[in-house]
Amino acid sequence: MGYDISDYMDIDGRYGSLIDVDELIAQLKKRDMKLMMDLVVNHTSDQRGWYFWKKGKIDTDGKRLPPNNWCRILDTTKSAWQWDEETQEYYLSLFSPEQPDLNWDNPNVRAAVHDILRFWLNRGVCGFRMDVIDHISKVQSFPDADRTIPGQYCQPGNAYYANGPRLHEFLHEMKAVLDEYDTITVGEMPFVNDEDEIIRTVGMQGSLNMIFLFKILNMDNEPGQSKWSYHEWDATDMKRIHDQTQRLMIERGGWNAIFTENHDGPRSISRFADDSDQWRDFAAKMLCTKSITLGGTEYIYQGQELGMRNIPSDWSIDEYKDVESQSYWRATPMQWSAAPNAGFSKSHVKPWMRVNDDYPNVNVVRQLADPDSVLSYWKRCLKFRREHKEVFIYGGFEILDPEDKDVVAFRRFSEHESFVTVTNFTGKHLKWSGLGEIKIKEWVIGNYELESHNESPGKIVKLRPWEGIIGRS
Incomplete structure (x- = not known):
């Protein structure tokens, strides 16, 4: 799905070329817009070197075992270590075998990442969304994780591969490069929960402008279980989280990234409200009303501004294409219009994922023409937010x-x-x-x-x- 990068200074031919990126940046500039890029540097394609290689262990029966019991993030039943016949060693790949984790303790790795930053910033990119950036420092002794999933050998090892001992050193080195330019940064840091650690990252002396905190998106997860488990919630849970995160940044000089949807979770209208035909538009607008009045920087996931909902539960799992979706449900291509494939591609080209069947009614073209649509409501609310930014972006919270x-x-x-x-x-x-x-x-x-x-x-x-x-x- 594009997260196993082999060349950080080129564009996959299926999506275009560097010339297309230059044209995109130029056209955005004409519209007073800017382009942030996704920076995926915790792991790369298996076509590169600079990874974690270990011999593994031998159990009492003489059976070969991985170096430790860490499980993959996208499939907790499988080991995070992949055996390589050629080298007769294991390499660490927390997400999938095709995405080995980079060893950031190697200074050559960090120098290469700094080169990547400069390459894109020199082309006119304004900053980066940094993918799982809290994973780049691992505890180098690679101890076994505590057993929290009963009945299996592999266990979540995030206590040792997230927010590691050299994380802030590595982030500050990147910041020194970024400070050569006028940039914006947001870190995806799913395992950061401690308030001191949050402020250390995004406070006045921090290395990132803001981070994605997953407290709202984890609100309905069963505590201690995966994000696919469900825990009953009510408005008190949501208020407690907003109260904590809003006041934390105001009182300690940090900054929030406001979001209720991303590519790793269900649609917010289906998850937190009501996506039925009767209430869909009202619920989507209600969620917008809350979101635009929270302090920080607003992030809107593609289709959220249309009130796009989860795909029907009767679809076959074969319709889901990425790694995680082979086990769980995910989102769909953007519904641009009522044209075939929702305008996502030409009629004779099959999209990479099936489009939700409601696209003839829920799409950009139709909603742009309707002053009462969810999209029109988002535009109205965002305009209101900008007009009163001293209150809604920077103001106090109660x-x-x-x-x-x-x-x-x-x-x-x-x-x-x-x-x-x-x-x-x-x-x-x-x-x-x-x-x-x-x-x-x-x-x-x-x-x-x-x-x-x-x-x-x-x-x-x-x-x-x-x-x-x-x-x-």
């Missing part, structure tokens, strides 16, 4: 009614303005009384009409199913 299990509400405020966001995470009509002493001057944005709210403002807010509203206070 959770309202933290014990309510159905409503996620909070106040955002600056020296000159104050707004309240109220979102109903149920399909029920509710009467919410969590404003306390706050008085709403006017409800200004919502995914339903606002007349009924503004005609009789008061301490009781009547919320319709999956409603999201923003009020000036």
Whole structure:
């Protein structure tokens, strides 16, 4: 799926060429836009060197065993070590056998990564999303992991391969290169949870501008289990996470990356709300209402702005093409239009993945022409966010009614303005009384009409199913 890179200074011919990248950057610049690239340097294609090689162990029966019991990240039943007949050694490959992990303790590896950074920055790229960047430093003794999955030899070893002893040294070396340019960086760091470690990474002395924290995306996972396990949740869980992450960055000088979808998880409307035909648009707009009023930098995953939902459960697993999807479900190609294959490719070319069957109704072209569409609502809300950036991007944060299990509400405020966001995470009509002493001057944005709210403002807010509203206070 493109994460086993063999040449970091070229483009796979199936996607175009370096000339196409230059044209893309030039056209983006004309539109006052910039291009961030995905930097995948924890692992490379198996066509390169500079990896972790170990002889392995022999058990009491004389059977050959991997160097330790770490399992793969994408398949916990298999060892993270791959046997190589030619060298008669194992190499570490946390994700798949075709993606061996680079040994960042080798200075030649780090020098090569720095060359990659300069190559793309010199072409006009503005920065990087750094793939699993918290994995680049491993504990060099490679100890066995604790047994947390019963009944099998292989175990998650993230305590030893994530947030390792030299991580910040390596990140600061990269930052020294990046500081030669005007750049932006966001790190994918799925195993960073400690507040001190977060601020060490994205605080005033940190090496990255922001990181993707997976607290919301892990909210409905069974504690201690994989992301495919399910744990019941309610609005109190979401509020607790927002309260922690928002206040952490405000109080300690860090910065948030705001996101509710990515390529590794379900669609947010299917996961956190209601993707039925009856409530789909309302639920998608409600999620947008909450997202655009959180502090930090907003990230929107392709199709989220359309209200794209999970694909039907009756599809065969054969429709899923990437490594992880052979065991679990994932997302679909972008639905651009009602043309064959949703405009993702020409009609005579089969897309790499099947397009969701709802694409004739849910696509960019149709929603651009509809002022009431999810896409139009996202555009309106993002414009409102920019107009009041001192509040929504940089302002203070206060959770309202933290014990309510159905409503996620909070106040955002600056020296000159104050707004309240109220979102109903149920399909029920509710009467919410969590404003306390706050008085709403006017409800200004919502995914339903606002007349009924503004005609009789008061301490009781009547919320319709999956409603999201923003009020000036």
